[in-house]
Amino acid sequence: MRDLSELYSSTSIEKKESFDLSRASTFRIGGLAKLALFPKNEEELLKAIRISKENEVRFEIIGNGSNVLFADEGFDGAIIFTNKINNVTLDDCYITAQTGTKLVKISSLALENSLSGFEFAHGIPGTVGGAMIMNAGAYGSDMASVVVSSRYYDTKTYKIEVISREEHKFAYRDSLFACDRSLVFLSTTIRLQHADKYEIVEKISKNTESRRNSQPLEYPNCGSFFKRPDGYFAAKLIDDANLKGYSIGGAEVSTKHAGFIVNKGGATANDVLLLSKHIEDTVYQKHGVKLEREVKYIF
Template sequence: MKALRDELLLADVGKVKENEPLAHHTTIKIGGPADLFVEPKDVASLKKTMEIVKKHGAPWRVIGRGSNLLVSDRGIEGVVIKLGEGLADLVVNGTEVTVGGGYSLIKLATVISKQGLSGLEFAGGIPGTVGGAVYMNAGAHGSDMSRIVKKAQILFEDGTIEWLTNEQMEFSYRTSVLQKKRKGICIAAVLHLKQGDREAIVAAMQKNKDYRRETQPWNYPCAGSIFRNPLPHYAGKLIETAGLKGYTIGGAKISEQHANFIVNAGGATAQDVLDLIDHVKKTIYDLYGIEMETEVEIVGRK
């Protein structure tokens, strides 16, 4: 790792840190250290980072704002690359929006709504970056990224950069081709929106944001929804009906506000959360015969 670190520093790719606690970079405030943590200053630096990482044969993964992510207490082996301000360009051309993978989704929804562009109202209140939202086809309120992504620019592990069309992204419920087949980084996306009534769009987005604030525990560190909805059932309703609201293991607690959220009530470890997830899975299966599947991404050393 020292040779890899030294080469990244020499290449001046951006911030490079050793043993950086990932609890500082996840919304649930949990996570052990990354062997190496890199925040590239632009797309060229990201590409250079990937070249150096591949040359050294080191494992890698990308994070954005750290939502929808549970990092092991033992941290992540290899290199963690954070998409931040260096990949946060925004260009609005009529109803077409080109935006960097590191751009905040909440900020984008707010900026776009004020310009009278419709299509991102559902994203009001969804934490994370545009790149992460494309990667997992983030959605809410009956819509998701697949409805508005025209194409996505992907940096693949071999250093090639491709524009993938909506069809090539193979979007489905909370997933995309980047999770299923082709490991890559969404560095930009072109969104196709519609011109609409500015006041109505802002009001709709604010309503969605307020709804999330009222029904979800954003006053505590959390990772977002823990389980995928086992349609036609809803994860939160199943967990609530099973009487698990408020159930606690260590510092991890099933939210009393919304049962599909596990909050860090103070000093929670990743193992506390994992134990709570297992307890929910077993309880729901024993009661209803339904197998619960996690939506939150669980990563890091076992």
């Protein structure tokens, strides 16, 4: 069996073998990754990708792990974490952030500088990278509403490209990066508006309060498990199918918010997948609506 770690030994990239993926997902679920890589800048990220590609090592890029379900069997390749690549710069009402920047870091910078437009993201526990892939959104706004341009690395051509807002192909929880997994997002520039600081604080407080009241933040979870089907709300469909509190193993349909699957303790990825299937089947039988998973399964 080949020693994966050895392949990256000519670089200064931080590595960990047999890395416990449950530590890296807000679901607290997952087996071992053969190798975890922690590049500290873009240059190291590009090197990690290039070495992986050239040696046919399977790899996945992970931000904060708040929208992924890692398999119980782990991952037979390299998981590349972006959290150390997190530079942010401010220029008037423009903020440029690297992929591993936490959304809360940007919303806090915006608040400090009386810039409005990013309040929606304050409570989303992800990185810019994850948010761009999913076009993360809340409270009537999303990444598509603020993005001006982005940079990405094309792993087919090994070139860095710059795209305008229109070229992102943003849609509900969807973007160019979600469709084409050979593109690795690097950084984005967003445009916000000068506004009254007090009003920004008010919006953030209101959103935080609403999250605290409606989301099961006391249990490990990955946010809304399903996308919102056209014309419906996934949580309402699940609730109307009497699935609140339904559980398989340690995985349960949250009693607080039916759109969330929570880990009540010791849940496996298999428990979550079986529960997800049961929800999908029941909702389809009862309402004739097909639910689509928002959370990405990494196996």
